[in-house]
Amino acid sequence: MTLPSHPLASAALFMLTAVTEIVGCFLPTLWLRGRTGAWVLLPAALALTAFVALLALHPAASGRVYAAYGGVYVATAIAWLWLVDGVRPTPWDLAGSAMALAGMLIIVWGGRQGG
Structure with missing residues (x-):
């Protein structure tokens, strides 16, 4: 089986994967x-x-x-921090998440170029 070709389906699969791991x-x-x-075990x-x-x-x-998933995992973990742990993310958390997601997009889009 392969990753869904639609970007939103791919993003949803990455986020669901991250939530199950967390x-x-x-x-x-x-x-x-x-x-x-x-x-709970x-x-x-x-x-x-x-x-x-x-x-x-x-x-x-x-x-x-896995490298691309890592970027989504970072952002999902920061969302978890806020939504589940009740800790508001700092600007540094948000900047780091944005950078991780940017790296993920480079990996994913670069990979579609046949590299």
């Missing part, structure tokens, strides 16, 4: 810090399984996909 890591952290019971495992399945939907050139 959830899969966030839930065990809550348990390790004593903020919830061990029951099951949904965490399911989220990480979904993360791996979503990665399989990206094209075979995994190095380029």
Whole structure:
């Protein structure tokens, strides 16, 4: 299977992949810090399984996909910081996210040029 050709579908797949990875890591952290019971390990495992399945939907050139995904992950993690953790991003957080997304766009668009 390959990455969707429409840019919005690609962006949605990258964001969904990032959210499943963050959830899969966030839930065990809550348990390790004593903020919830061990029951969260099951949904965490399911989220990480979904993360791996979503990665399989990206094209075979995994190095380029993972590099591009990294930019989306950074921006998604900053959004998570605000929406879930309740911490307002700083201008530095936003600037870093913008730079990471710009790097992702260079990788993705450059890759479509046949490079």
